[in-house]
Amino acid sequence: MTDPDRLAFYDSPEGAEEYLDEYRKLHRKLSDRRERRILQRYFARMDGVRSVLDLPCGWGRYLPTLRSAGAWVLEADASTSMLKTTRRLHDPKPDVVRCFGHEVPLADDAVDLVFSMRLNHHLVDPEVRRGHVRELFRVARRFAVFTYFDAASLKNRLRVLRTRLGLTRKTPKNTLRRAEVRALARDAGWRVVADPMLFVVGSGHRLVLAEPADA
Numbered sequence: 001m002t003d004p005d006r007l008a009f010y011d012s013p014e015g016a017e018e019y020l021d022e023y024r025k026l027h028r029k030l031s032d033r034r035e036r037r038i039l040q041r042y043f044a045r046m047d048g049v050r051s052v053l054d055l056p057c058g059w060g061r062y063l064p065t066l067r068s069a070g071a072w073v074l075e076a077d078a079s080t081s082m083l084k085t086t087r088r089l090h091d092p093k094p095d096v097v098r099c100f101g102h103e104v105p106l107a108d109d110a111v112d113l114v115f116s117m118r119l120n121h122h123l124v125d126p127e128v129r130r131g132h133v134r135e136l137f138r139v140a141r142r143f144a145v146f147t148y149f150d151a152a153s154l155k156n157r158l159r160v161l162r163t164r165l166g167l168t169r170k171t172p173k174n175t176l177r178r179a180e181v182r183a184l185a186r187d188a189g190w191r192v193v194a195d196p197m198l199f200v201v202g203s204g205h206r207l208v209l210a211e212p213a214d215a
């Protein structure tokens with residue numbers, strides 16, 4: 001589960017507004033641009049996607065993009081304030097559901113695409129991080145796109161080292177191993193098609209595109 005203080009902040013009206021403000025900052029604009037460049041390649045492979053689960057949606061940063069090919073998009077988040085914000089900002093107002101990333105109230109194969117940007121690294125318990133990835137593969141029928149923080153990334157290795165040496169009070173990142181994510185995909189009958197790092201230096205996020213193994 002997400003750190004309770006962090007979750008409470010996201011759930012507050014101030015937290016939702018602050019996350020919206022974040023994307024006026026230069027470093028966020030750069031990572032947003034890089035994400036979109038990778039995503040463009042992923043979306044180019046996807047024809048006929050009619051339904052999308054965007055979890056967590058935040059304020060709906062990706063809603064216009066996900067809707068642009070005509071798909072119905074369900075916006076989902078653990079934060080009521082984020083759901084209110086996405087309904088306030090977007091026209092037509094999206095359908096929304098409040099839920100956790102590892103407990104999605106949808107049937108198996110419910111949507112063509114499950115899209116889960118920047119959630120996994122918030123999940124403190126490793127079993128919940130793995131449960132989140134399993135849940136994406138359960139609910140998606142054709143594609144899963146998601147991020148996770150790579151345990152082997154330079155950023156994480158430096159963080160672990162600095163923590164061990166007592167040079168920082170920050171806790172190590174909430175990570176998964178690349179091989180672990182591939183094994184989760186394999187166990188669910190899926191395969192990882194691509195999983196580049198967002199940035200080799202300065203970020204440890206990988207952006208995954210996965211498909212059913214028999215696609």
Ligand SMILES: C[S@@+](CC[C@H](N)C(=O)[O-])C[C@H]1O[C@@H](n2cnc3c(N)ncnc32)[C@H](O)[C@@H]1O
Nearest residue numbers: 002010056057058061078079082100101117118
């Ligand atoms: C970093 S934001 C990402 C939002 C959006 N995907 C984006 O990239 O702009 C993290 C979001 O995850 C939501 N969140 C945090 N913990 C969650 C959980 N366990 N399940 C579902 N949503 C969660 C927060 O409310 C917040 O909207």
